[in-house]
Amino acid sequence: MTLSRRKFLAVGTSAAAAAAAGLTGCGSRSSLGGSNELSMWTWVGSVNDDLISQAEKAIPGYDGMKLAMTRIGTNYKTKVLTALAGKSLVPDIVAINDDVATYFPNADQFHDLFELGAKDLEKDFLPWKWKLGITPENKMMAYPMDTGPTALFYRTDIFTKAGVDIDPAAVAGLAPDWDAYIELGKKLKQAVPGSAITDNIQGVYDYRMAQQPKRYMTADGQYIGDQEHVRQSFDLAVRVVKEGLSANAQNSSDKNAVVTNGKLVAYNAAVWWAQLGPKNAAPKTKGLWRVTAAPGGAGNRGGSFLGITKYCKNPEAAFAFISWLESAKNQAQAFLDPVLFPSTPAAYTDPTLTAPDPFFGGQRIVDVFAESAKKYPGAYFSPYDSIIGTPIGKELVNIEASGKDPDLAWSDAQRQIERELTRAGAI
Template sequence: MTVTRRQFLVLGAGTGAAAAGLTGCGSRSSLGAADQLSMWTWVGSVNDSLISEAEKTIPGTSKQLSMTRIGGDYKTKVLTALAGKSLVPDIMAINDDVATYFPNADQFHDLNELGADKLKGDFLDWKWKLGITPQGKMMAYPMDTGPTALFYRHDIFAKAGVPTEPADVQAAAPDWDGFIQLGKKVKQAVPGSSITDNITSVFDYAIAQLTKRYMTPDGQYIGDGDHIRQAWDLSVRVVKEGLSANAQSGSTDANAVVTNGKLVAFVGAVWWAQLGPKNAAPKTKGQWRVCATPGGAGNRGGSFLAITKYCKDPAAAFAFISWLESSRNQAEAFKDPVLFPSTPASYTDPRLTEPDPFFGGQRIVDVFAESAKKYPGAYFSPYDTIIRDPLAAELVNVEVGGKSSDQAWKDGQKQVERELTRAGAI
C-alpha cells in the first residue's frame, strides 16, 4: 500500500504524552533529569523488551533511559523543538526522510567523533551513507531498512496456470515489462485481478530502485529527467493495461483489495508483509510467496537515531544507540516490531531464518536480505517529499480523473518548481 510503515504503526497511538522528567534537573535545552537520557521515537520503531532493559540502566553506562513515543505528526514536533532550541531530547529517532533534517545538522553531534566510524563495517554501506550530510557529517546512525520484493498469491497464480514457485515467478518477471505481461495472463484467467493497489505505488517503488532520484548532492533539480519520466510512464502503463485496483491510499478500498483477493501481486517493502496480507487478509495464511523485485533491488523505508547537541552525555548516548542497533539486537527487533536489519550479520540469525507459515513456510528473509545487499543506494535530498507529492497527486489525476499523462506531467513539474522556489531550493 502507499501508506508508509510508520504511518501504519502510529495509527491508534494517539497524541504524544509529555516526556517524563520535563521538570528534572537537566537544562532547559535538554529533556530529562541529569541521570537520564531522554529519547523521542514513534510507536513501532523499537523493540519494547530492549527498551525496558535500557530504561533500568543503559548497558555500558550509568544512565537510565526516559523514552517518549510521540503520536501524531512526529516530524513537525521534532522540527518545532529544534527550531525552539529548548526541551530537545538527547536522542531522537528519524525516519527515512533523514535528509529533511540535514539543514539542522548543526544541532546534532557528528557520530564519527563519538566512535561510529569504527562500526561502519557492521552495516550496509548504502544505509550508512544515508545518515551522512553532503558536508560529510555523520548525523544519523542506521536502524532498520525497507528492502523490496514481489509479493504474490501462490494459489491464484496456480489457478491462472502461470508459474507459482518463487524462482519460476522471478524468471517470468525479471523486469517490469515481464511483470506486466505476467499480470495480464493472470487477469485473463482470473478476471478482476490486479498487480498493484494504485498508480502511485508503482511510481514510488520504481523510484525506490533508482541510483538517482530528484536532486543531486550539489542541489541540482533532476526530477524532470528521463529516469523519473520512465517511472512515471511505467505507472501510467500499468493503469492503462487495467492492472491497477484503483484503491487510493487512505481510501476504504486500500485494505479491501487485499482482503477480497483482488490484489494478487504487489511490489512492496518488507514491512508490507505485516501491513498488507497479515493485517488485511489473515485467512490467506499459507497462500502468499515472495521473490525478487522485477527490475532489480530497491529500498523504501528504514529509520535512524541521532544525538542532539543538547545531549547531557553524548558518550553514554552513543553507547546506547550502538548497543541498541547491534546485529544481535537488530535481529531481536525483527521479531518485534518486524524491523528489517541494516546489519548483514543479522541475516543468518535463527530469529530471522525461521520459515514463515504465512508464506507457505518460505524463508522470506533470504529474498529481502538479497534485496538489501544488492540495493545500489541513491542520494535523498531535503526536498524529496515536496517534489514527490505534487507528482504523485498528478498521477492520481491520471488514474482517477482521466487526465492525460502528458498534461499531468507538465502540471506536476510546474507545481514542483513553485514548491522548490518557495523553499529556496532553486
C-alpha cells in the same frame, strides 16, 4: 535548475528553522530529563519494547544512566523540529524516519557521530544505508536503524489457476523486469478476471523509483526530477493503469479491501508490507503467499535512524546506547517485534530471522529481502524530495481517478515543482 552546495544547505537551514520557529519561541538550551537519564523521542512501532525496557533500567555499559522513552503518536516530525528551534527541553536522542535528509539543514543541532566513534562500526552496516545518515558536508548526523528492502509478493492460488509455476525462482524468471511483469499480470487477469498487480498508480511509481540509483536532486543541488529516469517511472505507472492492472485503491481502507477480497494478487512492495498488507488485511490467506525477487531489480522504501542532539547531557552514553540498540543481535530481535528489517547483514543469518514463515507457506522470506537489501544500489535523498514528489503523486492520482492526460499531468507537476522550489529558495 541548479544551486550551489553552500546555498543548497543555507536555504534548507533557513526554511526548516523558519517553519519550526513559527511554532515556538526561543528558550534556554537544555535537554529533557534528569541528570542520570537519557531522554529519547520516537514514534509508535519504531523500537523493540523488551530492549527499551532493559535500557530504562540501565544503559548498557553506563550503570549510572538510564533511558527515559517518550513515544509520540502524531505530528512527530513537527514536534522534533519545534523543540530544536526553541532550543529548550530537547530530547537527548531522537528517532528520524526515512526522510533523514530533511533534517540535514539542522545538522548543527546534532552531534557528529564520527566524533563519538561511529567510524569503527561502519563495517557492520549496509554501505548505502550508512551513507544516508551523512550530510553533504561529511558529518554523520544519523545512525542506521532498519531498512525497507523490496520484493514481489504473490498469491500462489491465483497463480496456479492461471497455470503459472508458483516456485519463487520460477516467478522471478518469468518477471525479471517491469515489461515482463505487466505481461504476467495480463495472464493472471485473463485467468482470474479483476486481478490486479498494484494497489494504485502511485504504488508502481513509488516502487520503481525505489529501485533507481538516483532520484530528484544531486548532492551538489542540481534538480534532476525532470529527467528520463523519473519520467520513465511515471510512464510505467500510467501504462499499468491503462492495461487495467491497477486495483485503483486510493486510501488505506480501500488498500486493505483489495487485499482482503483477493483482487490484489501480486505486489512489488517493501518488507514491512507483509505485516501491513496480507497478514493484517487477509489473515485467512495464510499459507497462500510467497515472495521473490522484484521485477526491475533490488529496491528500498523506508527505514529509520537515530540522532544525538547537541543538547544531550552525556553524548558518550547516548552513543553507547544507540550502538547497542542497533547491534546485529538486537536488530534481529527487533525484526520479530515490531518487524523492522535489519541494516546489519550479520543479522540475516540469525535464527530469529531465518525461521520458516507459515504465512508464506514455510518460505524463508528473509533470504529474499536480504538479497534485495544487499543488492540495492542506493540513491541520494535531498531535503527537497518531499516537495518534489508530492506534485508528481497528486498528478498520478489525477490520471487514475479522473482520466487526466498523462502529458498534461507531467507538465503540470513540473510547473508546480518549479513553483515550490522557487518558494523554498532552491532555484
